[in-house]
Amino acid sequence: MSHSCNTSTHESAFSAYSANSLGSLRLRAFDRKGRKESARCSQRRAHRPRHSSLARFLLLAICIAPLKQPVCAQTTATSTAPIQYTVTLADLSAHKVHVTINLAPGASERDLQLPVWNALYQVRDFSQYVNWVKAKNREGTALPIRLLDKSRWRVSGAANGAEIEYEILAMLPGPYGAELTPKHAFVNLAEILMYPVDARSAPVQVRFHAVPPNWKIATTLEKSPSGDFIAPNYDLLVDSPVEISAFEETDFDEGGAHYRIVVDADRGDYDLGKLVPVTKKIVAAETAWMNDRPFRTYLFLCHFPRDSGGGGGMEHAYSTAIEVNAQVLTDNPLAFADVTAHEFFHLWNVKRIRPQSLEPVDYTKENYTNALWFSEGVTNTVEDYILLRAGLLDENQFLHRLAGQIEELEDRPAHLSQSAEESSLDAWLEKYQQYWTPQRSISYYNEGDLLGVMLDLAVRDVSDDKASLREVFQWMNRNYAQMGKFFPDSDGVRQAAEAVSHTDLESFFTKYVAGTEQIVWNDIFKSVGLHLIRQPETVADLGFSATRTFGSQPVVMDVRAASDAERAGLVEGDSILEINNRVASSDFQERLGQLHPGDTIQLKIQSSGRQRTLQWKLGSREEIEFELKDVDNITPRQKARRAAWLKGEAQGEARP
Ligand SMILES: [Zn+2]
Numbered sequence: 193m194s195h196s197c198n199t200s201t202h203e204s205a206f207s208a209y210s211a212n213s214l215g216s217l218r219l220r221a222f223d224r225k226g227r228k229e230s231a232r233c234s235q236r237r238a239h240r241p242r243h244s245s246l247a248r249f250l251l252l253a254i255c256i257a258p259l260k261q262p263v264c265a266q267t268t269a270t271s272t273a274p275i276q277y278t279v280t281l282a283d284l285s286a287h288k289v290h291v292t293i294n295l296a297p298g299a300s301e302r303d304l305q306l307p308v309w310n311a312l313y314q315v316r317d318f319s320q321y322v323n324w325v326k327a328k329n330r331e332g333t334a335l336p337i338r339l340l341d342k343s344r345w346r347v348s349g350a351a352n353g354a355e356i357e358y359e360i361l362a363m364l365p366g367p368y369g370a371e372l373t374p375k376h377a378f379v380n381l382a383e384i385l386m387y388p389v390d391a392r393s394a395p396v397q398v399r400f401h402a403v404p405p406n407w408k409i410a411t412t413l414e415k416s417p418s419g420d421f422i423a424p425n426y427d428l429l430v431d432s433p434v435e436i437s438a439f440e441e442t443d444f445d446e447g448g449a450h451y452r453i454v455v456d457a458d459r460g461d462y463d464l465g466k467l468v469p470v471t472k473k474i475v476a477a478e479t480a481w482m483n484d485r486p487f488r489t490y491l492f493l494c495h496f497p498r499d500s501g502g503g504g505g506m507e508h509a510y511s512t513a514i515e516v517n518a519q520v521l522t523d524n525p526l527a528f529a530d531v532t533a534h535e536f537f538h539l540w541n542v543k544r545i546r547p548q549s550l551e552p553v554d555y556t557k558e559n560y561t562n563a564l565w566f567s568e569g570v571t572n573t574v575e576d577y578i579l580l581r582a583g584l585l586d587e588n589q590f591l592h593r594l595a596g597q598i599e600e601l602e603d604r605p606a607h608l609s610q611s612a613e614e615s616s617l618d619a620w621l622e623k624y625q626q627y628w629t630p631q632r633s634i635s636y637y638n639e640g641d642l643l644g645v646m647l648d649l650a651v652r653d654v655s656d657d658k659a660s661l662r663e664v665f666q667w668m669n670r671n672y673a674q675m676g677k678f679f680p681d682s683d684g685v686r687q688a689a690e691a692v693s694h695t696d697l698e699s700f701f702t703k704y705v706a707g708t709e710q711i712v713w714n715d716i717f718k719s720v721g722l723h724l725i726r727q728p729e730t731v732a733d734l735g736f737s738a739t740r741t742f743g744s745q746p747v748v749m750d751v752r753a754a755s756d757a758e759r760a761g762l763v764e765g766d767s768i769l770e771i772n773n774r775v776a777s778s779d780f781q782e783r784l785g786q787l788h789p790g791d792t793i794q795l796k797i798q799s800s801g802r803q804r805t806l807q808w809k810l811g812s813r814e815e816i817e818f819e820l821k822d823v824d825n826i827t828p829r830q831k832a833r834r835a836a837w838l839k840g841e842a843q844g845e846a847r848p
Pocket of ligand 1: 534535538567568571
């Protein structure tokens with residue numbers, strides 16, 4: 193990827209960052225009564241059709257990213273000889289990839305580590321996919337290699353160099369996966385490539401073998417004259433996902449930078465002519481909002497699968513991987529814009545404006561951070577401001593989505609017991625279904641999104657409208673990212689907000705970021721002339737709740753006793769494959785939310801390897817819907833403040 197050996201002024205600042213990426217996941221859950229989604233992680237909600245307040249969906253995209261400091265925590269020795277990888281697409285149908293690693297002469301005993309996590313903030317133990325590992329010396333004689341722990345191997349007799357070979361299955365679909373099929377390969381390289389523990393900072397070369405003749409390769413990795421892809425070190429290598437397929441590609445220039453859009457999907461399922469203008473508006477709005485463009489080229493890798501329930505995005509320093517279900521792409525004009533605006537903004541927030549706690553990346557265990565509320569949640573905040581500025585969202589839609597976020601948070605009892613920081617630290621528990629219950633957890637995407645708005649309004653208030661969230665981000669970009677420094681998690685955000693507002697914000701951070709104080713919404717929105725309305729609404733009673741994690745199919749979490757869902761045979765733990773004959777995808781909560789009392793619901797279910805179809809008629813129940821409305825007697829000052837807020841700009845000049 194271009195971040196490798198770049199010499200441009202812009203990019204050189206990042207040439208040393210180590211990057212890693214975490215991915216994105218999207219999950220959604222809805223409450224036990226069945227309707228709203230409480231989602232957790234997620235990134236972006238689809239445009240919520242309002243009547244279904246339930247339908248917000250979120251996906252989350254997490255990600256980790258670049259760092260600008262030499263990384264390599266685990267590098268104990270220095271090696272400058274390049275590590276050579278050969279990745280052979282050995283058996284497309286069986287998802288088999290063969291990897292050889294050529295180690296230069298060095299120590300006799302060398303350890304090789306396969307990361308236990310990457311892309312998602314989840315330990316996924318990629319070594320479960322390793323079928324076998326062998327080693328030999330330069331003469332072809334077998335060398336002893338033994339397993340030290342579940343993800344680390346030690347080869348002996350490697351003083352004169354060695355070749356490590358292994359077979360690994362690439363069968364994780366989605367933007368944070370590594371997948372080889374007869375249709376394509378899409379790979380987050382950390383999920384298939386081991387690294388020599390003593391040479392994580394050594395330059396790397398990667399060559400792909402047995403690529404089908406009509407397939408092309410798309411990645412931001414640089415190419416050497418010999419045709420190998422190269423990176424200055426392993427961390428930068430694995431921040432560059434690779435698509436290998438018969439993809440379609442287009443490109444455009446905007447503001448002096450070059451953008452590529454690569455799409456691997458059925459040609460009839462998307463229209464490049466529609467994706468380009470949306471993407472162009474978003475990149476123009478974000479680079480202007482940040483007043484920065486720390487790259488010369490940027491790559492969007494897009495998948496629009498028909499049959500996958502997956503979706504979401506995964507950010508990288510110079511690219512992003514985006515997946516939207518083909519039907520969702522067609523039905524929901526905002527689905528692509530949402531994920532694109534979110535992932536693109538990550539090139540600053542989390543990739544360059546990066547919490548210290550995520551560095552250096554520890555591939556052997558969790559990197560705990562209390563700042564995902566900011567890195568993910570406030571990325572959601574900015575996403576909506578950007579969509580407003582780009583003309584892709586209007587004020588009513590914006591306020592509707594915001595009210596939906598408030599409703600989602602208020603509907604989870606855990607908002608009074610789990611803070612935004614604790615939710616960030618607990619991200620690693622999101623792979624467990626129990627963690628998603630409304631009593632156990634809130635989502636740092638959800639609460640962080642609201643904290644971004646609250647911090648924005650607070651900074652405007654105490655700075656007499658001379659600063660806003662935009663100035664906070666630009667300050668962090670100047671004082672951390674562009675200085676090659678990481679920010680000290682929540683304290684760093686507070687430092688930036690205080691610097692641009694010239695005010696002590698301890699109370700805000702103590703109450704809302706580290707604490708769980710009940711938020712008084714009407715106080716929050718008073719300055720912009722809004723108040724929160726709670727009104728009863730009659731909605732369909734599903735009788736069950738479901739959640740979806742990591743791009744998998746939704747899973748039934750709870751079935752209410754004596755409900756029609758129970759009588760129809762729905763059981764906790766069932767996977768939902770289809771809802772009313774449509775794939776249950778990232779918008780499944782939204783789909784459920786669009787059902788009305790009296791409608792018939794039909795679910796295709798899978799459990800214990802057996803599929804069955806259930807059907808029943810939906811009853812009704814009351815729930816409270818939240819809306820943000822104008823206060824009575826709104827003043828010109830409130831109107832002016834709201835206008836500035838919705839533009840994402842301060843009213844006056846920011847103080848230095
Ligand atoms: Zn994200």
